[in-house]
Amino acid sequence: xxxxxxxxxxxxxxxxxxxxxxxxxxxxxxxxxxxxxxxxxxxxxxxxxxxxxxxxxxxxxxxxxxxxxxxxxxxxxxxxxxxxxxxxxxxxxxxxxxxxxxxxxxxxxxxxxxxxxxxxxxxxxxxxxxxxxxxxxxxxxxxxxxxxxxxxxxxxxxxxxxxxxx
Numbered sequence: 761x762x763x764x765x766x767x768x769x770x771x772x773x774x775x776x777x778x779x780x781x782x783x784x785x786x787x788x789x790x791x792x793x794x795x796x797x798x799x800x801x802x803x804x805x806x807x808x809x810x811x812x813x814x815x816x817x818x819x820x821x822x823x824x825x826x827x828x829x830x831x832x833x834x835x836x837x838x839x840x841x842x843x844x845x846x847x848x849x850x851x852x853x854x855x856x857x858x859x860x861x862x863x864x865x866x867x868x869x870x871x872x873x874x875x876x877x878x879x880x881x882x883x884x885x886x887x888x889x890x891x892x893x894x895x896x897x898x899x900x901x902x903x904x905x906x907x908x909x910x911x912x913x914x915x916x917x918x919x920x921x922x923x924x925x926x
Contacts, residue, residue, distance in 0.1 A: 813857040
């Protein structure tokens with residue numbers, strides 16, 4: 761299906777109901793992980809779009825949602841740097857695209873969260889006493905998160921060494 765600016769969306773590969781079903785299925789997984797529902801749907805729609813970008817009008821049409829819902833979802837996603845706006849030369853429309861290295865960005869943000877959790881767990885250990893059952897439990901959690909935050913850069917470097925930076 762072509763768009764006003766002549767781009768091909770590549771929709772021929774999926775039955776009409778397959779794309780919306782996939783969007784809802786993937787979005788449900790994101791929602792279960794803590795993502796708000798509408799940004800999750802917009803995120804997946806962008807992910808499966810042929811060229812990785814969609815306009816607000818295309819999102820409204822594809823997701824059968826209001827322009828206000830698209831605006832709110834895009835505002836949420838741009839705030840997290842998961843989506844950015846762009847203009848296509850010769851078009852007056854704004855398009856939304858996710859960065860090529862989106863999953864790296866998501867994992868980097870997750871790593872930053874783990875660092876904050878580790879600091880809070882250590883603060884909690886000092887609060888309840890490191891030699892108490894709660895302090896020992898928090899020490900185990902903090903050690904796990906420290907392990908993950910130490911290993912993530914190693915994993916990122918291995919991924920990049922494979923030539924798969926984004």
